[in-house]
Amino acid sequence: MVATLAAIALVAAGPPAAPYLRAPAGRLPARVTPGGITVLPNGRLLTPTGRRLYVQENLFQVLVSPDGSRVVGIHDGGFSVFHPGARSGVFHRRRQVAPAGAFSRDGARFVLSRGDDGAIEVLDGRTFASQAVVSAKDGDHSDPYVNDLVLSPDGRLAYGVDVAHQRVLVFDLEARKLAASVAAGRQPYALCLDEAGGALFVANIGLLDYSLIPPPRPGRGSPRGITRPAFGFPSPAAEKGVEFEGRRVPGLGTARVPDAQSVYRYDLADPVRPRLTHRAKAGLLIHAPAAGGKAVGGSAPNAVLTRGGRLYVSCANNDVVQVFDARTLRALGRITLSPGPLAAGLRGVIPSGMALNRAGTRLYVCESGLNSVAVVDPRTQRVLGRIPTGWFPTQVRLSPDERTLYIATQKGLGRGPRGAKHPRRPGDVRYGYPDMPGMIDAAPVPADAQLAGLTRRVLANNGLEDRTREARALPRRPIPVFPGAASREITHVVFITKENHTFDGIFGGLPGADGEPDYAEFGLQGWIKERVRAERLPIMPNHIRLARQFAISENFYMEPQASGDGHRWLVGVYPSLWTTRVFYSGWHFRPTDRAKGRLASFGSNGSQIPEDYLENGSLWEHLHRGGIPFRNYGEGFEFPGQDEGPGTSRTGSFLIVNHPMSQVLWDNTCWEFPVYNNFIPDIARVEWFKEDLERNYRRKGRPIPRFMNITLCNDHGAEPRPKDGYPYVASFMADNDLALGRLVEYLTRLPEWRRMAIFVTQDDPGA
Numbered sequence: 037m038v039a040t041l042a043a044i045a046l047v048a049a050g051p052p053a054a055p056y057l058r059a060p061a062g063r064l065p066a067r068v069t070p071g072g073i074t075v076l077p078n079g080r081l082l083t084p085t086g087r088r089l090y091v092q093e094n095l096f097q098v099l100v101s102p103d104g105s106r107v108v109g110i111h112d113g114g115f116s117v118f119h120p121g122a123r124s125g126v127f128h129r130r131r132q133v134a135p136a137g138a139f140s141r142d143g144a145r146f147v148l149s150r151g152d153d154g155a156i157e158v159l160d161g162r163t164f165a166s167q168a169v170v171s172a173k174d175g176d177h178s179d180p181y182v183n184d185l186v187l188s189p190d191g192r193l194a195y196g197v198d199v200a201h202q203r204v205l206v207f208d209l210e211a212r213k214l215a216a217s218v219a220a221g222r223q224p225y226a227l228c229l230d231e232a233g234g235a236l237f238v239a240n241i242g243l244l245d246y247s248l249i250p251p252p253r254p255g256r257g258s259p260r261g262i263t264r265p266a267f268g269f270p271s272p273a274a275e276k277g278v279e280f281e282g283r284r285v286p287g288l289g290t291a292r293v294p295d296a297q298s299v300y301r302y303d304l305a306d307p308v309r310p311r312l313t314h315r316a317k318a319g320l321l322i323h324a325p326a327a328g329g330k331a332v333g334g335s336a337p338n339a340v341l342t343r344g345g346r347l348y349v350s351c352a353n354n355d356v357v358q359v360f361d362a363r364t365l366r367a368l369g370r371i372t373l374s375p376g377p378l379a380a381g382l383r384g385v386i387p388s389g390m391a392l393n394r395a396g397t398r399l400y401v402c403e404s405g406l407n408s409v410a411v412v413d414p415r416t417q418r419v420l421g422r423i424p425t426g427w428f429p430t431q432v433r434l435s436p437d438e439r440t441l442y443i444a445t446q447k448g449l450g451r452g453p454r455g456a457k458h459p460r461r462p463g464d465v466r467y468g469y470p471d472m473p474g475m476i477d478a479a480p481v482p483a484d485a486q487l488a489g490l491t492r493r494v495l496a497n498n499g500l501e502d503r504t505r506e507a508r509a510l511p512r513r514p515i516p517v518f519p520g521a522a523s524r525e526i527t528h529v530v531f532i533t534k535e536n537h538t539f540d541g542i543f544g545g546l547p548g549a550d551g552e553p554d555y556a557e558f559g560l561q562g563w564i565k566e567r568v569r570a571e572r573l574p575i576m577p578n579h580i581r582l583a584r585q586f587a588i589s590e591n592f593y594m595e596p597q598a599s600g601d602g603h604r605w606l607v608g609v610y611p612s613l614w615t616t617r618v619f620y621s622g623w624h625f626r627p628t629d630r631a632k633g634r635l636a637s638f639g640s641n642g643s644q645i646p647e648d649y650l651e652n653g654s655l656w657e658h659l660h661r662g663g664i665p666f667r668n669y670g671e672g673f674e675f676p677g678q679d680e681g682p683g684t685s686r687t688g689s690f691l692i693v694n695h696p697m698s699q700v701l702w703d704n705t706c707w708e709f710p711v712y713n714n715f716i717p718d719i720a721r722v723e724w725f726k727e728d729l730e731r732n733y734r735r736k737g738r739p740i741p742r743f744m745n746i747t748l749c750n751d752h753g754a755e756p757r758p759k760d761g762y763p764y765v766a767s768f769m770a771d772n773d774l775a776l777g778r779l780v781e782y783l784t785r786l787p788e789w790r791r792m793a794i795f796v797t798q799d800d801p802g803a
Contacts, residue, residue, distance in 0.1 A: 054519045055378050056507035060499045065550075066593050068452030070465050076427065076450055077593035081497040082407060084426045085490070086440070086479030090448065090466055091116040091125065094620045095474025096135035096430045098444035101161065102143045104436040109444060110135045111474050112621060115148065117164060118476070123465075128164055130157075135621055136184045140191030145209070147194050149182040152624050156182055156194060158209055168212045177201045177217070179631040181623040184226045189233040193307055197224035197238055200623055200631040204238060206308055215308050221295040221315075223633045223647070228340045229304075230362060236302040236310055237347055237362070239337040241614055243296050243322065243646045246635040246693050247286045248627060256282020260679050261690035268702030269646055270323065277694075285694050291322050291646065297334040299349055301365055316365035318358055319351030320651065327381040332657050332698075333649030336614055341390045341399075346414070348390055348399065352613040353651050355385040357401055359417065371417045373403060373410055378500050383651050384610050389431035393438055400441060402429040404613055408494040409443060409479075411487060421487025422494040426475045428616065434481070441479045446616070448475030451597075455540070455555055472597070514793070528792040530783060531745045533606050533671065534772065535599070535712070535752035536802035539590065542579050549590045558769045566756070566764050575766050576751075578777030582796075594800050599712075602800030603642025607671065608655035615648040625676050627692060635693050638676040642712070642799065645675065645695050656701040659743055667740075669709040669725055670747030672701045680713045686724065688713030704741075712747070714754040714768065717761075718775030721748060726782055740788060748775050 059079025066077045074082040089109070097110040107118040109125070114133055116125035134151035139161055146161040150169065158168045172180040182196040182205065194207040198217070202224060208215040223242025229235070249266075251259050258281070266285040267273035277287030291297070294315040302310035319335025320326060336352040346368065347360040357371040373385045386405035392398070392414070399412040408422040409432055426445030433442045451472040460467045482490060495501065507517045514525040537558075543549055544556035557563060562575035574580075596602035600619035601611035611619070618637055626634040636647055644654065652658075659666045674680075679690035688710030697705070706728050710716045725746060733740045751772035753765045762768055776796065783789060 055502040056504045056517055057378065057499050057501070058503055060496055060501075063591065065591055066450075066452070068449045070449060074449045074452075076595075078595045079593075080407065080499065082427060082449060083424045083493055083497060084445070084449075084475070084477045084479070085424060086477050087123070088426070088449075088465070089118055089123070089125065089476040089478060090469050090473045091476065092127065093470050093472055093474060094135075095444045095446055095448070095476065096617065096621055097137065098431050098433055098442050098476055099137055099139060100433045100435060100442055101139050102141055102436065106143075106162075107442055107476065107478075108137065108146070109474065109476050110137055110148070134181065134183055134623075136182060136196070138185045138187045138194070140187050141189060142191065145187070145191050147185055147187060147207075147209070149185055149196065152181060154178075154180040154182075156185065156196065156207060158212070170207055170209075170212050170214065172196070172198060172205055172207075172214055174214065174217075176630070177203070179626050179628060179634055180205075181633070183224070183623070186227055186229050186236075188229070188307060195227060195229070195236055195310075197227050198633075199223050199225060200626075200633040202242070202633055204236070204302065204310055206310065208308070216310075218302070218310050218312065221298050221300055223636065224300075225337070226339050228342055230342050233307070234304050235342075235362065236304055237340045237342060238300045238302070239318065239340045239349060240295065240298050240300065241336055241338055241647070242633065242636065243291045243334045244288045245295075245632045246288070246645075246695060247632075248629050248635070249285055249692055249694055250283050252282030258685075258690060260683070261692040263685040263687045263690060264707050265673050265675075265691065265695065265697040265702060267696055268699030269696035271696075271699055274696045274699075288694065288696065291334065297322070297337055299337060299340065299347070299360065299365065301347075301362075314365040316360060316367070318349045319354040319356060322646075322649075326651055327383075328652040328657075329661065331651050332653030333612075333646065333651055336612060336647075338613055339387075339389050341392060343392050344396050348392075348414070350387040350390060350401065352386050352388060352404070353383065355383050355387060357387055357390070357399075357412070359414075369417050371399075371401075371412055371414075371419070373401065373419060375406060375422075375495060375498070375500055378502055386610075386613050388429070388613055389444070391432045391434045391441070393434060400432050400434070402432050402443065404428050404430055404446075404616075405610060406494060406498055407445075408497075409441065411482070420484065421482075421491040423479060423482060423487075423490050424494050424497060425477050425479070429477075430613075430617075439481055441477070441481055443477040443479060445475045445477060446620070448473050455552065457552065457554060526791055526793045527742060528740070528788045529743045530792060530794045531743070532776065532779065532794065532796045533745065533747050533749075534776075534796065534798050535749045536800060537751060537798045538801045539592075541802075542576055543583060543588065543590070546580065546583060546588070549588070551590065558766065562766070564764045564766050575769050576773035578773045578780075582776070582780060592797075594798055596800045598800050598802075599640045599642045600638060601642075602798075603671070603674070604644060604648065606642075606797075606799050607644070608658060609644070609648075609650050609653075612648040612650060627677055636676060641674045641676055641678055643672050643674045644698065649698070653700075654698070655745075656698055656704070660700045664743055665739075665741045666704050666743035666745070667728075668701055668705040668745045669728070670711050670721065670749070671745050672705060672711075673697050674711045680711075680715075682715045683713075686710055688716050709747075712749045712752070714750055714752060715760075716750075718748045718750040718772045719778065721746075722775045722779045722782070725779070740786070746779065748772055748779070750775070 061079040114130040118125040134149035136149035221240030225241035266280040301314040318337035339350040427447035431444040540555035544551035545553040558575040675695040
């Protein structure tokens with residue numbers, strides 16, 4: 037949808053060359069059908085094969101015991117164990133856990149990462165009784181996070197990657213202690229051993245090393261931080277640092293060093309002392325020539341697998357699996373996972389976890405963005421077909437008899453319509469599970485003859501069918517159906533983004549809409565929850581009037597769950613694998629230069645940092661490539677660890693880490709308009725927007741930008757602050773509603789109004 041906004045004003049160079057693709061759901065509403073076809077919020081379909089094994093939320097890892105008698109899914113709050121044929125598993129609760137674990141080769145031992153506890157846990161591999169917790173902390177490393185694990189062939193040692201302190205760990209499981217650690221690259225994310233246990237391979241997913249911003253010189257700036265990003269990226273200032281607000285903001289160096297988005301090989305001649313022997317960059321280098329002209333982001337190597345002298349590396353942002361010589365790390369080739377000519381030049385397959393059969397003839401690759409697993413012949417490096425899965429598969433394992441694929445899908449079948457009046461019923465197989473349970477697909481390994489049909493299903497589920505004939509039969513409309521075709525009616529686009537609401541929360545009582553009035557807390561017959569519905573009154577009347585006077589979509593959905601990935605969605609990108617993992621089940625932010633990996637963790641803060649720039653960039657790069665003048669008000673610099681408390685700066689923030697902003701966005705942002713901050717009224721935001729447009733464009737006789745992004749975020753809500761004029765949570769909604777009304781009123785008085793399209797949307801439905 038957001039990419040469409042940018043495309044409206046692009047000038048067509050000739051007849052449309054791109055095919056017409058559309059969401060396969062058509063007009064069907066989003067819905068979950070546990071035994072049938074599920075319609076996702078993005079209009080795609082799910083038709084997973086095999087048995088569906090449900091677990092707790094955010095399933096990122098699945099493991100199979102060597103004898104095949106135990107299948108383990110690692111998810112939020114612990115792990116679940118299934119036995120063959122079972123429909124439900126045994127949930128083992130843990131206060132902290134990371135989606136990382138491993139069985140010993142005899143199955144007698146199971147080791148699990150304890151995530152932010154900074155430790156691993158050793159368990160009996162058959163009963164899962166806890167035997168020991170081994171800390172990864174030492175005097176110089178107080179904030180470790182073990183993100184992946186593998187055991188030595190004899191099961192006596194465990195190797196892990198500490199993404200926080202950026203090192204490889206060696207645990208002695210007999211002595212139950214951390215035996216050694218050696219340096220890794222930036223944000224080491226995944227690792228594997230060769231068959232003999234003589235070499236260890238690590239994928240480093242990080243791009244840059246960030247630093248805390250130093251305090252200012254006396255009287256020269258705020259000790260809380262800097263009020264906006266000191267530089268854009270890429271730029272000389274970002275590389276070398278700059279003087280800004282009374283201090284020297286350190287630079288980031290370059291992303292082209294071997295440490296960044298690379299693979300490392302360690303020799304294990306001495307198993308307790310890994311020795312780094314080779315390093316290689318993985319995937320397409322950042323800023324290298326690419327399908328979109330130049331790669332905006334890096335490759336995101338996130339999974340490694342080795343067999344028969346070859347190393348396979350999943351590069352999530354480039355949609356490739358790169359193949360290396362396992363001894364020298366010499367590049368041998370790339371397995372391209374593009375789903376076909378209809379998607380030429382596009383990205384979003386998102387390869388992640390992999391499995392290889394014993395004969396080395398079939399490589400299975402999770403395609404997180406297509407909700408499928410690719411079946412690859414590694415000898416020819418050709419994709420043979422695809423298997424449909426649940427939502428966002430991240431890991432795949434083969435059963436020992438190689439008849440079953442166990443596929444971890446982070447989001448299972450999704451949430452579906454939920455609310456107090458729409459609970460799950462006892463007959464629902466997901467009854468008793470949390471809102472969006474993860475799901476293990478226990479899918480039969482398909483014969484080659486079955487792959488053609490399964491592949492057609494995957495392509496249809498993702499809307500990868502050319503419907504150009506259908507499009508040519510459609511009546512002409514203001515927004516062209518073909519990318520690159522110019523609108524005859526629309527010359528200016530205003531994109532107004534808001535926070536954390538469902539359709540029903542505001543529009544549930546809208547006459548003629550498919551809504552639920554009993555959920556419309558902020559509608560015309562809304563209520564103040566602190567008064568327990570004692571009276572009915574209009575909370576957001578301008579929203580309702582605009583919907584009635586102009587248009588509203590009752591079958592339009594926000595794909596994200598919360599702001600961390602919601603704001604990525606707002607700027608026209610699919611949340612990357614790195615973003616999805618860090619946001620939903622990642623390591624926490626901690627303000628220390630001694631744990632560089634911690635400085636990249638963003639929580640609910642919604643702005644991109646270079647680690648999750650995609651190959652083709654975002655809305656901003658799309659506008660820039662198309663030559664569309666734009667202006668950004670309030671988006672793009674809500675970074676990890678940011679101070680969003682009361683303040684005196686119009687930007688509404690204090691940054692404490694030297695995170696950069698996309699250079700294209702940095703060049704086109706109004707710094708007199710605040711980022712997300714509930715201490716700044718939305719009505720003030722509107723006045724500051726008007727002030728900027730009048731001062732910098734209209735009074736100077738300059739044409740206003742053809743695309744304007746405006747953030748009105750107080751409908752997020754916060755704790756009541758009666759002294760500030762917010763006696764109720766609904767007060768924030770009323771402020772937002774008044775601001776939206778005043779903003780639209782101002783825009784209608786501009787000469788560009790008659791050829792202007794205004795879009796208003798939330799960033800997410802408030803989880």
